[in-house]
Amino acid sequence: MVVKTLTGNYAVAYAVKLARVNVVSAYPITPQTTIVEKLSEMIEKGELNARMIRVESEHSALAAVYGAASAGARAFTATSSHGLLYMHEVVWWAAGSRIPLVMAVVTRAIGPPWNIHVDHQDILDQRDSGWIIAVAQENQEVLDLTLQAFKISEDPRVYLPMMVGLDGFILSHTTAPVDIPDQELVDSWLPPRRQPYIIAPESEVVMGNIAPDEDHFMMRYSMAASMEAAKKVIEEVDREYGEIFGRSYGGLVECYKCEDAEYFVVIMGSWAGDAKKAVDTLREQNVPVGVVRIRFVRPWPREKLLEILSGAKGVLVFDRAVSMGSTGILFSEVAQTLYPLNISLKGLVAGLAGVDVGPSRIEAEILKFIKQTEEGAIYTPTEWILPEKYAGRYPSSPKEVIAK
Amino acid sequence: MTVNIKRIPKKKFLMPGNAACPGCPETMGMRYLKMALGDNFVMVIPAGCSSVIQGIAPRSGIYAPILNIVFAAGASAAAGMKAGFESIGRKDVEVVVWAGDGGTGDIGFQALSGAAERDDDILYICVDNEAYMNTGIQRSSLTPYGAWTTTTWTGKREHKKNIPLIMIAHGVKYVATASVGYPTDFIAKVKKASQIRGFKYIHLLAPCPVGWRFDPALTGEIGQLAVKTGLFPLYEYENGKFQLSPLARRYKDPSKRVPVIEYLKLQGRYKHLINKPEEIKKIEEYIESIWYMIDVLEKAFNPKEEARKLLGSL
Ligand SMILES: Cc1ncc(C[n+]2csc(CCOP(=O)(O)OP(=O)(O)O)c2C)c(N)n1
Ligand code: SF4
Numbered sequence: 001m002v003v004k005t006l007t008g009n010y011a012v013a014y015a016v017k018l019a020r021v022n023v024v025s026a027y028p029i030t031p032q033t034t035i036v037e038k039l040s041e042m043i044e045k046g047e048l049n050a051r052m053i054r055v056e057s058e059h060s061a062l063a064a065v066y067g068a069a070s071a072g073a074r075a076f077t078a079t080s081s082h083g084l085l086y087m088h089e090v091v092w093w094a095a096g097s098r099i100p101l102v103m104a105v106v107t108r109a110i111g112p113p114w115n116i117h118v119d120h121q122d123i124l125d126q127r128d129s130g131w132i133i134a135v136a137q138e139n140q141e142v143l144d145l146t147l148q149a150f151k152i153s154e155d156p157r158v159y160l161p162m163m164v165g166l167d168g169f170i171l172s173h174t175t176a177p178v179d180i181p182d183q184e185l186v187d188s189w190l191p192p193r194r195q196p197y198i199i200a201p202e203s204e205v206v207m208g209n210i211a212p213d214e215d216h217f218m219m220r221y222s223m224a225a226s227m228e229a230a231k232k233v234i235e236e237v238d239r240e241y242g243e244i245f246g247r248s249y250g251g252l253v254e255c256y257k258c259e260d261a262e263y264f265v266v267i268m269g270s271w272a273g274d275a276k277k278a279v280d281t282l283r284e285q286n287v288p289v290g291v292v293r294i295r296f297v298r299p300w301p302r303e304k305l306l307e308i309l310s311g312a313k314g315v316l317v318f319d320r321a322v323s324m325g326s327t328g329i330l331f332s333e334v335a336q337t338l339y340p341l342n343i344s345l346k347g348l349v350a351g352l353a354g355v356d357v358g359p360s361r362i363e364a365e366i367l368k369f370i371k372q373t374e375e376g377a378i379y380t381p382t383e384w385i386l387p388e389k390y391a392g393r394y395p396s397s398p399k400e401v402i403a404k
Numbered sequence: 405m406t407v408n409i410k411r412i413p414k415k416k417f418l419m420p421g422n423a424a425c426p427g428c429p430e431t432m433g434m435r436y437l438k439m440a441l442g443d444n445f446v447m448v449i450p451a452g453c454s455s456v457i458q459g460i461a462p463r464s465g466i467y468a469p470i471l472n473i474v475f476a477a478g479a480s481a482a483a484g485m486k487a488g489f490e491s492i493g494r495k496d497v498e499v500v501v502w503a504g505d506g507g508t509g510d511i512g513f514q515a516l517s518g519a520a521e522r523d524d525d526i527l528y529i530c531v532d533n534e535a536y537m538n539t540g541i542q543r544s545s546l547t548p549y550g551a552w553t554t555t556t557w558t559g560k561r562e563h564k565k566n567i568p569l570i571m572i573a574h575g576v577k578y579v580a581t582a583s584v585g586y587p588t589d590f591i592a593k594v595k596k597a598s599q600i601r602g603f604k605y606i607h608l609l610a611p612c613p614v615g616w617r618f619d620p621a622l623t624g625e626i627g628q629l630a631v632k633t634g635l636f637p638l639y640e641y642e643n644g645k646f647q648l649s650p651l652a653r654r655y656k657d658p659s660k661r662v663p664v665i666e667y668l669k670l671q672g673r674y675k676h677l678i679n680k681p682e683e684i685k686k687i688e689e690y691i692e693s694i695w696y697m698i699d700v701l702e703k704a705f706n707p708k709e710e711a712r713k714l715l716g717s718l
Contacts, residue, residue: 055518067471067484068488071492073488073492199446199469209461210455210459212461
């Protein structure tokens with residue numbers, strides 16, 4: 001074990017190296033670029049024995065690693081924002097093929113206007129595709145999750161590709177001390193690549209030709225079943241990783257100061273750190289609040305959330321991505337999970353396009369929500385925390401704009 | 405390289421249950437591909453008629469391992485597969501892309517150009533039936549001037565995009581044109597390409613009875629007429645050398661060519677211009693321009709070092 005000061009992006013690269021990936025292909029996009037730069041360097045220096053395909057686009061990057069994986073290689077790609085959207089067609093194709101793959105997504109807002117700062121629209125846009133989707137809070141977790149992604153994706157109970165999200169700049173370009181596990185230990189823990197089939201001259205496999213609609217339907221059914229199975233695999237991998245490498249994160253969700261909590265903040269990604277700070281402060285004032293950090297958006301941790309939240313007085317969901325015409329994306333997931341429990345529920349859309357929120361604002365929102373709930377349970381699907389510059393000039397619910 | 409058709413393995417490549425139309429040039433081409441390559445290859449097929457021709461899963465009417473892939477990603481998926489095989493120590497597997505003219509010259513062009521520039525070790529075959537047949541005969545950038553399609557009802561106004569020439573300009577290892585009308589020529593070119601390491605491109609003309617509106621018994625003959633009229637010269641470009649294929653050399657001489665009207669009048673897609681001399685003239689001028697280009701290529705890429713040095717890699 002070595003401790004190095006690494007950016008989130010370098011933490012990804014070290015995990016890819018430890019997983020002994022055979023083929024890497026990626027296309028530059030801020031803030032992902034330093035991942036592909038670092039991996040190129042590792043490969044050219046001979047530190048990582050892999051092939052690098054320097055493609056001309058993200059569509060090709062994912063197609064190339066998918067092709068490599070179909071031939072039996074362990075393969076990896078990474079992207080952000082517009083790159084991920086450009087890949088979208090192949091994202092679905094790879095999942096439907098049940099080919100294990102790992103992709104790092106350095107989360108970034110989507111234009112216009114051009115913007116390289118963090119929000120979660122890009123990664124959450126992929127949530128229906130059949131990829132396992134996880135999002136990290138800090139750099140150590142980025143390394144651990146990326147490494148675990150290979151094990152989860154290649155588990156025969158899963159056989160689905162996996163995305164690891166890390167927040168643009170906040171993690172990708174910010175350094176923190178990261179434990180890098182020993183290669184021998186990783187080798188003994190991560191089995192050689194497994195996959196449902198390979199396409200090779202002797203295999204006689206044809207993948208993707210037209211199938212009867214009923215069979216196609218059942219392929220979807222089977223993906224859904226594997227998503228359910230993945231929940232167990234994810235918990236297992238998290239536990240055994242803890243035993244071997246000394247770090248566990250709680251599996252599908254991380255609970256922070258949940259034990260005697262009556263109110264919960266549901267949040268995902270790096271700003272969960274801010275939420276934890278807010279909770280620390282409030283706990284000093286004896287406010288019974290905890291943080292439920294979503295680590296895996298897919299499979300959605302329904303059972304686990306019910307276990308944690310069913311006795312709650314109130315749940316406050318922070319969303320860094322919105323489904324236009326509806327609500328924040330995590331909010332709608334949480335709401336369908338908690339139905340029909342009578343829990344006070346509120347969704348806040350904030351932090352879009354990299355706009356900062358910070359612990360004190362989160363703290364204030366928690367207190368406001370508790371006060372509202374104490375006057376009687378509420379159900380508020382969307383309120384927007386507007387940027388400082390515009391606060392007060394516009395109503396916090398876009399609905400009221402029309403009313404005016 | 406000469407190919408004796410009698411010595412070629414007779415193993416069945418196309419099975420009952422494949423879903424091609426009668427007289428389909430794509431299945432003809434696939435059969436020749438298998439004859440040329442034997443067993444040690446995999447196919448990557450982007451969307452197009454050949455995705456459908458395979459028939460219904462879990463079976464397949466084509467006796468080869470196939471990775472079907474999204475429309476725009478034929479070349480990139482194949483490049484990845486090749487790298488995948490190499491990275492796990494299987495250097496001998498040939499990866500062949502089998503893509504339509506749309507999958508090659510339009511939506512898949514970016515990926516194709518990328519793989520060519522990187523000199524990825526794959527064999528890319530464009531099966532050129534001069535339109536999007538799978539979606540019902542819409543024009544592509546490789547549809548020729550004057551041809552009717554369901555998006556050019558009065559005939560396409562632009563000439564065919566010259567993809568093989570663009571591939572030569574990429575400076576790849578091998579570029580050839582072929583026609584399903586001349587199987588042994590195509591087989592020889594595939595065999596030669598498979599001996600070369602690096603990026604190889606073969607442009608296979610594939611007259612489609614459905615889209616070109618002709619009698620399905622005539623696929624081979626129309627494939628030959630395209631060459632005999634001078635419309636589609638057969639050639640090879642290899643390591644900086646360009647040469648006309650032996651059976652196409654005589655058509656350099658305009659007097660040896662079959663008048664283009666003989667080719668056009670067999671095809672319903674040209675029906676509206678058969679009696680328009682000014683339209684026929686345009687097509688004849690196009691043929692002249694193609695041969696002018698051939699002349700330039702022969703001079704630029706002749707075996708003489710001097711000329712090559714002079715022109716660099718075009
Ligand atoms: C991204 C995308 N756009 C459109 C289509 C629809 N589509 C499928 S095949 C095809 C045309 C294929 O034409 P070509 O490549 O010339 O092959 P052919 O069918 O003629 O063999 C189109 C437009 C698709 N599958 N994917
Ligand atoms: S439309 Fe043409 S190319 Fe397509 S399957 Fe039918 S004959 Fe073959």
